Amino acid sequence: MTGKAFYVTTPIYYPNDVPHIGHAYTTVLADVLARWYRLNGYDVFFLTGTDEHGLKLQRAAEKVGKTPKEFVDSMVPVFKKYWSLLEIEYSRFIRTTDPDHEELVKKVFQRLYEKGYVYKGSYSGWYCVSCEKFYSEGEYVEQGGQKLCPIHGKPLEWVEEETYFLRLSAVQDEVLKIIESGGTVFPEAYAREVVGRIRKEGLKDVSVARPKTRVYWGVELPFDRDFVAYVWIDALLNYLTGIGFMRDDDSFQKYWPEAHHIIGKDILWFHSAIWFSVLRMLGLDPPKRLIVHAYIVNRGLKMGKSTGNVVMIDDLLERYKSADAVRYLLMRLLNLEKDVEFDQSLLDSIYNGELADTYGNLVRRAGVLALRKLGGRVPRADPDPGLAELASSTIKRVAELIAEVKVSEALTATFDLLREANSYMNRTEPWALDDPTRPLYNTLEALRVATNLLYPVMPVTSELVSRAFGFQLFPPAELAFGQVEEYRVAEAPILFQKVK
Template structure:
């Protein structure tokens, strides 16, 4: 008998040189929502996040702080663990590249690549950005009036000459193109796929994969004068977390690899869509199934920067607007994959419009009418009319639509589909006017309120992934236990049972009121 369907998804591991900001929160949120959705849909999910802790930048930052690199990374990695609890993420593992399991995994990968002739010792001379931990060709750089070399990211580059091991990336150009063409969904969105294809077709050079000018990293097996290039080290976290190098039948690696999805910011797509599949294929390991590169956030129309003082800490958002409100806004406001702008005005419009006026109002008025007019129990429905069946049909049809959008990482479209039914529900209340039916046709009123309660049940089950706390409160008010909240309970099979006592309704989405100056 086959086991449960598995789903393995990852965030990038975050570089421990800074405190988490809205961008970090966004990437992990997208993975959290997908992980929660897949669990509700019957999958055995592994959701990985963590921190990338090696490299010259970390060594310099630790030195500046006057502490050892390990002490520095212990402190800064904790900031990302704190983000997990702040944002209510449901990750199953948190990996740090300083952990023994990771050192063993990367060194094992290195040995395989070396044994297969994919790595050789040479010397490197070229432009390197400490900030990006990346090498750049002369043709990629711009020169300032003072003669400084600047990378496309805006980072300053320095000339580096040192002995180095190289990975034979140039030998993988044609095989990578063939892989992309055979797997058109490997890179998303499509615009990013085109960028990667163009980059690879323009020619690949062998990649320097070791450094000797600093020490904070994983030693190269058999030559500890060298430490591994931080990106070979970092990318391997995804296989470390499923137990590599143990690839035996029945191992976690055998059950979960290749990963179903790597979620990344668009700035690190090249590492994940070019270097990583090449490293894996060179080691005779399967590449991941999909890499999705999302966009960046600006703040009130401006690029986030420390100098402008407009970097938004996730805790400021949660403390100001609420946790589920923040989660909802980040995934609804922008087509996922595009750049987005955070503005207070838009956030308030989403909270007061979509959440309070639309969803919250539907739930509150329906459950209040049931409490007031049906003795606080699930009403007994009579025969359904065409209007009843239309609304119930829309609610029953949501799962297929939402699942397809989630599988494409089109979170905004999934939420649009849910809110279309919320809109249908509100219009149905107005058209059916149960407050009038109370006087003229109480049996019909009971049917209308039952149809609405069933619609709300579907909405609350399907919004759990995005707004777990708020959805749980709604499901509590429908007296649904933990075993009645998965997607297997959707449709008529899990329908509300007439006569079930319901608790006193409570508001779920308060309106945002601007604080007044004292």
């Protein structure tokens, strides 16, 4: 055990509809990192949940004749169901309606108010309900005489009202220094984007309250009960609530220095400029890393109900018949900097070529031969130098790639090892040998190493193979070619059925 901690979060999602593969993309990535670090002996805390306040959910509830609380209560089990179906193992599913979170929001607002960072004023501007955000001139899209949200394409609403502002301008220099120092916002291109915007526009004070006459569904401000907290500030504070800020100092001090937020690029500004400002006002350091990814797009647009281009999690589970396959495909598509177009034929090709043929076929062939030729018992034999060297370099390379959140490249490297194991088997032809011990042992060792490395992405499949072939899953840091004294193969499972 390393004794080290690792804290990973997803954004908390609006429970206004069923989650789709855009939500899954982020959540599976967080789960992969959580499993990788947990396997390596880290004390891991993985936080996900739902963002349950604000005008969007208020209106969604009113539309179906429910109170907002009744509405969100009905939707939360849906999210939990899909995360269970996708083998997501979180430490806490947080809801912004949880009593400890609402209490923290009030405490934070009171503290910021007393420190002079929150002040009353009035505001007017164009507002997107779906984003829960005001858009200034130059940010929105104009079409047919209407001002539209650049993300959702919906008409913006003109809003004029009293509010409370957060004095972001007071910490602009500190926030710029944090982001410009490098390493916190990852990849670096996103840091440059935020810095460029701050230098161009300045860090303007932002409205952080809504009058209850317009938005009644939220956390009341402790110093003015006629207002509720702006949903984005409410939501961002979940990262502190989840690990005990102002409640459990030991937990907070353990996990916060190792915080890794995973977000989509559309919420970069809130999670960098605004969130880092709030943290500085509270006297807290920024997260260790803000990991930003691009989108899976469909027909050139970010997936969303309003654009009608959503791909549902059910569709992929039905097509590929396993959560592990869906997890693998999403992580093979993963790109932090460039949008990836959803392409069913490409996914089918990856599934058939990599999961069914390369991995699944090798497991089946090796297992059947071990059972048929050696009664399932494959003792230790001399390692093949080439295969052993490739396995060792793959272990090292995958660890480096995961540290840089290059999960797709890590999978490619792992499958290069599996492809070489297939080639090795074809060259050595163990089926034609009276004693195939050495080639089968080497093939099984390559399979074992690859299966260990695939565990964070495909946990169910990895555990199935480890049971079938009689080996344990090792922490990657302790993994080495030639460790197993004897394989006791119990079965030769068929892992993946091809799709047509």
